[in-house]
Amino acid sequence: ALQPTPLHPVAFDSAPEMPWPRxxxxxxxxxxxAARILPAAGRKPxxxxxxxxxxxPPGLAGGPPWRQAIDKVFTEACSMNxxxxxxxxxxxxxxxxxxxxxxxxxxxxxxxTYLMDVYVVVNQLLMWPPGWSLLIDVLDPKEPWTxxxxxxxxxxxxxxxxxxxxxxxxxxxTTLVQLEKDAPHVAAGMTRWLExxxxxxxxxxxxxxxxxxxxxxxxxxSQRCTARPMMRMMQQxxxxxxxHILGTACKGSKPAMAKFMQNDMxxxxxxxxxxxxxxxxxxxxxxxxxxxxxxxxxxxxRDKAGYTAEDWARLGDFNDTVEAIGSFLKKGETEGDTxxxxxxxxxxxxxxxxxTHFPAAGADDEAATCGSDSASAACSSSLxxxxxxxxxxxxxxxxxxxxPSEQPCALDAIEVSQFxxxxxxxxxxxxxxxxxxxxxxGLPAELARxxxxxxxxxxxxxxxxxxxxxxxxxxxxxxxxxVKTLEEYVESLEQRAEGAAxxxxxxxxxxxxxxxxxxxxxxxxxxxxxxxxxxxGSAFFLGGTLxxxxxxxxxxxxxxxxxxxxxxxxxxxxxxxxxxETAYQHLVRTGGAPSARRCLQEAGDLMFVPRGWTQSWICxxxxxxxxxxxxxxxxxxxx
Numbered sequence: 001a002l003q004p005t006p007l008h009p010v011a012f013d014s015a016p017e018m019p020w021p022r023x024x025x026x027x028x029x030x031x032x033x034a035a036r037i038l039p040a041a042g043r044k045p046x047x048x049x050x051x052x053x054x055x056x057p058p059g060l061a062g063g064p065p066w067r068q069a070i071d072k073v074f075t076e077a078c079s080m081n082x083x084x085x086x087x088x089x090x091x092x093x094x095x096x097x098x099x100x101x102x103x104x105x106x107x108x109x110x111x112x113t114y115l116m117d118v119y120v121v122v123n124q125l126l127m128w129p130p131g132w133s134l135l136i137d138v139l140d141p142k143e144p145w146t147x148x149x150x151x152x153x154x155x156x157x158x159x160x161x162x163x164x165x166x167x168x169x170x171x172x173x174t175t176l177v178q179l180e181k182d183a184p185h186v187a188a189g190m191t192r193w194l195e196x197x198x199x200x201x202x203x204x205x206x207x208x209x210x211x212x213x214x215x216x217x218x219x220x221x222s223q224r225c226t227a228r229p230m231m232r233m234m235q236q237x238x239x240x241x242x243x244h245i246l247g248t249a250c251k252g253s254k255p256a257m258a259k260f261m262q263n264d265m266x267x268x269x270x271x272x273x274x275x276x277x278x279x280x281x282x283x284x285x286x287x288x289x290x291x292x293x294x295x296x297x298x299x300x301x302r303d304k305a306g307y308t309a310e311d312w313a314r315l316g317d318f319n320d321t322v323e324a325i326g327s328f329l330k331k332g333e334t335e336g337d338t339x340x341x342x343x344x345x346x347x348x349x350x351x352x353x354x355x356t357h358f359p360a361a362g363a364d365d366e367a368a369t370c371g372s373d374s375a376s377a378a379c380s381s382s383l384x385x386x387x388x389x390x391x392x393x394x395x396x397x398x399x400x401x402x403x404p405s406e407q408p409c410a411l412d413a414i415e416v417s418q419f420x421x422x423x424x425x426x427x428x429x430x431x432x433x434x435x436x437x438x439x440x441x442g443l444p445a446e447l448a449r450x451x452x453x454x455x456x457x458x459x460x461x462x463x464x465x466x467x468x469x470x471x472x473x474x475x476x477x478x479x480x481x482x483v484k485t486l487e488e489y490v491e492s493l494e495q496r497a498e499g500a501a502x503x504x505x506x507x508x509x510x511x512x513x514x515x516x517x518x519x520x521x522x523x524x525x526x527x528x529x530x531x532x533x534x535x536x537g538s539a540f541f542l543g544g545t546l547x548x549x550x551x552x553x554x555x556x557x558x559x560x561x562x563x564x565x566x567x568x569x570x571x572x573x574x575x576x577x578x579x580x581e582t583a584y585q586h587l588v589r590t591g592g593a594p595s596a597r598r599c600l601q602e603a604g605d606l607m608f609v610p611r612g613w614t615q616s617w618i619c620x621x622x623x624x625x626x627x628x629x630x631x632x633x634x635x636x637x638x639x
Contacts, residue, residue: 069099088189090130110148132241139249155255166273169234171227173578177220208233227576239281246289267303275309278318287328317574354427358418388453389622392565401592409599416440425635432610440606441560442526450521451562460518461487467506469582476580493544505582507543522626536629548583548618555629559607564623569596573612583618
C-alpha cells in the first residue's frame with residue numbers, strides 16, 4: 001500500500017570509501033558502526049532484521065551505556081507497529097537528547113569516535129518522517145557536537161549530501177481510507193504523524209494536510225490514488241530539516257558547505273536532485289541555505305548533459321518547482337560579494353533536444369527492406385503475418401482516444417537503426433523521457449515464431465494463467481482472478497464478439513519467475529538493451545481488443561510487442577496516479593484521458609517508459625509480447 005523506495009545508495013554515485021581518521025581505533029569503530037547500522041544495498045529485509053521499523057536494523061544493545069540508551073529510544077519509538085515494518089516511528093525527544101549527553105562518561109563529544117554515534121542517530125532520524133523534526137534538536141548549534149559534526153562528518157571525505165535531500169518520500173498506491181482496512185498499524189502511525197505536524201506546523205503545512213485529506217476522500221470515491229498531495233506534504237516537513245542543517249546547524253562550516261556545493265559524477269547538484277523529484281519546498285530550503293551571492297551561479301549550473309535544475313523540473317511537469325527556483329533569480333537576489341563566483345548566463349540556452357543526438361535514419365533502413373533471411377523484429381512480424389492472431393484494428397475505439405493520423409506518436413520516436421545506447425542512457429533513462437523505438441523489440445524470426453498462436457499453444461497450452469480485469473483488483477476489492485489454461489484463454493479470445501468486447505476484459509499479465517519453463521523465451525531483454533542495463537524482471541502479456549492496464553507508475557520498463565497494436569497513454573512524473581479500474585473504464589470515464597500523451601505501438605516496436613511516468617495502454621485487436629523492468633547503476637536516478 002505504501003511503498004518506500006528500497007534503501008540503497010544513490011544509484012549513480014560510486015560507493016563511498018570509508019575514511020581513515022587520525023586514530024586507527026576510531027577508524028575501526030567507524031567502519032564497524034557503518035556496517036552494523038546501514039542496511040545492505042538492495043537486500044530485502046528478513047523478518048528478524050527490522051523489528052523496530054522500516055530502515056531500522058539490529059540495534060546497539062550491548063555497547064556503551066549511551067548506545068544502549070539510544071537503542072532503547074529507537075526500539076520504543078516503533079512499539080506501536082507491533083514488530084511490522086513501518087516508516088512511522090516516534091522517538092521520544094527528551095529521552096533521545098538525554099542519551100546523547102555523555103559528559104559523565106568522560107567522552108570527547110567533538111571527537112570522531114563519538115561523532116560516528118551522532119551520525120548513526122542522524123541517519124536513522126532521516127529514515128523516519130516523524131524523526132525529521134527531531135533533527136532540529138539533535139543538531140542544535142548549542143550542542144557541543146553539532147559544529148564538529150558539520151566539519152568532520154558532513155564535510156568529511158565519504159559523507160554524501162545527495163541522500164539527505166533525495167529522500168524516499170512515500171508514494172501512496174492506495175488511499176488512507178483503504179489503508180485503515182488493509183494495514184491498520186500503518187494507518188494509525190500516519191494518522192498520528194499528521195496530527196503531530198498539524199499541531200506544530202505553520203499555516204502552509206496545515207493547508208497541505210487539509211489538501212491531502214480532501215484529496216484522499218475524493219480518491220476513495222473515484223477508485224484511484226494520486227500521489228502528489230501526500231508527497232508535497234512530506235516534502236514540506238522534510239525541507240525544514242534540510243534548511244536547518246544548511247542554514248543553522250552548519251552555518252559557517254566551510255567543509256560542510258564545500259561538500260554541499262559539489263556536483264556528483266553526472267554533474268548534478270543537490271538542486272538538480274530535488275528538482276527531479278518535484279520538491280519545491282526542498283529547492284527553497286537549499287537556496288535559502290546558500291549565501292545570496294552564490295545562488296544565481298548554483299541555479300545556473302548544468303549537468304554533464306547540459307540540463308539545469310529548472311530543466312529537470314520541466315521534464316517532470318513540476319511547474320511549482322520551476323517557479324520556486326526562478327523566484328530566487330529576482331532582481332537584487334544576487335547582490336553582495338560575488339568574488340570567485342562565475343557570472344550567470346544572461347540568456348540561458350535551452351536544454352538539448354535529445355532526439356537530435358541519435359544518428360539520422362538511413363534511406364535504406366532495414367525496416368523498409370525486409371528479406372527472407374531478415375532477423376529484425378519488424379521484418380519477422382511482416383514475414384509471419386499476424387501470427388494467427390486477430391489483425392490490429394481501430395474499429396470501435398472513439399476517435400477522441402486516438403492520436404491524430406499525422407502524428408501517431410506524441411513522444412520521441414526513432415528507427416532501431418538510429419538507436420545509440422549512450423544517448424539513450426543519458427537523455428532518456430537518466431533524464432526521464434519515454435521513447436518509441438520502431439523495430440526495437442529485436443525479435444529474430446525463430447523467437448518471433450514462439451509468439452504466434454500455433455507455436456504458443458504447442459509450447460504452453462497447459463500452462464495455468466491468472467486473468468485480471470486490472471492488476472490491483474485483488475488488493476483493491478478482493479476480486480479473485482479467473483484461472484484458465486493458456487489454451488482455454490486463447491479460445492475465449494477467439495469467441496469474443498467484436499460488439500461485446502468491452503464486457504469481457506480479463507487479460508493475461510504474468511510475471512516470469514526464474515523457474516518459468518513454458519514462457520521463458522519471452523524473458524530475454526531486446527538486443528539493443530541486453531547486457532547494457534541491469535535486468536530486474538519480465539512479464540508476459542496476452543490480451544484482446546480494449547483489454548489493457550490502467551494508469552500506474554513504476555521502475556523503468558521496455559515493452560516489446562510481438563504481434564498486434566497497443567495504444568499508450570502517458571503522463572509525466574508530476575501527475576502520478578494509480579487507478580483501480582479497467583483501462584477501458586478509465587478511458588470512458590475521462591473521455592479518453594485528454595491530458596495524456598498518446599502513442600501507437602505496432603508489432604516489432606519497443607516502448608520505453610522511464611521511472612516515475614504514469615503509463616496506461618489498451619490493445620487494438622489481439623496483442624502479445626513481454627514487458628521488461630530494468631535499472632542501471634550509473635544512469636537510473638533512484639532514491
